[in-house]
Amino acid sequence: MIQVSPTFSPLYRQIKTLMLQSLAGGQWRPGEAIPSESELAQRFSVSQGTVRKAVDELAAENLLVRKQGKGTFVASHNDPRAFFRFLRLTALEGEMGQSRSVPLECWRAKAGPEAARVLGLNLADSIIVVRRVLEFSDKPVVLDEIYLPGNTFAGISLDELKTWQGSLYSLFESQFGVRMVRAEERLRAVAADRVSAEILGVAEGAPLLSVERVSYSYADKPMEWRRGLYSTASHAYINQLG
Amino acid sequence: MIQVSPTFSPLYRQIKTLMLQSLAGGQWRPGEAIPSESELAQRFSVSQGTVRKAVDELAAENLLVRKQGKGTFVASHNDPRAFFRFLRLTALEGEMGQSRSVPLECWRAKAGPEAARVLGLNLADSIIVVRRVLEFSDKPVVLDEIYLPGNTFAGISLDELKTWQGSLYSLFESQFGVRMVRAEERLRAVAADRVSAEILGVAEGAPLLSVERVSYSYADKPMEWRRGLYSTASHAYINQLG
DNA sequence: GAGTGGTCTAGACCACTGC
């Protein structure tokens, strides 16, 4: 009859929350192993099965990676298997070929109203803007414009971007301690403006795929706003619907 | 030293395979409850925990739906919660408004080389082609052209499509016993041709989002090939990256 | 109250890794 404990939370979720705090707080760093299941069970005074269920969920969310016989590790964008975690691109015919990121510009600015809203900043706060091209087989395919909170990513420079070998997200993780956990994208079809058309090697007014992305760090904190223009003449954005 | 049993498969996966056969074979029908965990445990001579793990995976793949206190049910496109399972559309501003599917045409044809390849048919086999418009708030947003294997969907007609209240997938499930389980999409930006532009109410040559989708039934059998043209003037395709 | 799924425990054993 009477509804009790509407805030009931099972033990394994409380354990999961504690583990999330260790991740967000930086006690467990990307690429490193976390304590073994039996040790965590002791530490939290629960059975191993309960810890296991918490780890199961964190692994399903790609925050942890289990490796039988070795241990459980904090997921990292440096892991080659996670290199293109957020890039859903395929070649219409043949292979993708070698990929290369070509940074074009990098400057500081005051947050505009849209960037401020999306990133949860004040209009007075500074942001970093990066423009870069993604090439496949030496042909430009994606033109990205990336907005980052200036405080967290202070000191980033065009030189550093040009020097870095690896994905932007692995740079964010290694150099600034920011690990992107998930992202939301909005896709639209737009007409190429003159500048973008030239950079991507298409005609002005040609249809381009516009991909707006907001990336979130551990505590669902938005840490990156990005707009990509994809030339889909010889590539396509792929998606799995489950 | 020596690698043994490369084909090792845990018990719960074998149980899962058996359950999948009951789903694909039609013994368990969409919307109905499957036997309780304890009964399945008895039937398969395993512990309840092992059945549970099999059900967990099937539920994670959206093939089953658990309802505490009531039972476990076969997922169905008739379930209102699954109505827009494969439609990733949102309004740029405000609400989506009322949706309506307007069938335009429906005819039989011989499978072209592309449809035959995608659907695993011979060139001699017949297919059904459906064209329809999706409207939101009485404005056309998506123009779909849908290709179905003629044998399975024999007898489908424009009248039936016009009469049906509900999603196409719920019609496929209810009238033809075909439940789509997952789908793969390829997105590109294209220029509107004259006919599509008129139907969608945009200028000829305007950028449209092209969404090609292959939908699969239980045994990973491709059962639908669909190409949608999305007008993204006031709507966007949304995607979650985990 | 009976039946369902959901949680938690304790213990045994298997599969894999690396020293």
Added chain:
DNA sequence: CAGTGGTCTAGACCACTCG
């Protein structure tokens, strides 16, 4: 070999639904 995650069991109890 010891240590890790992975599987499986048996049993107890909790939360929820329905008649």
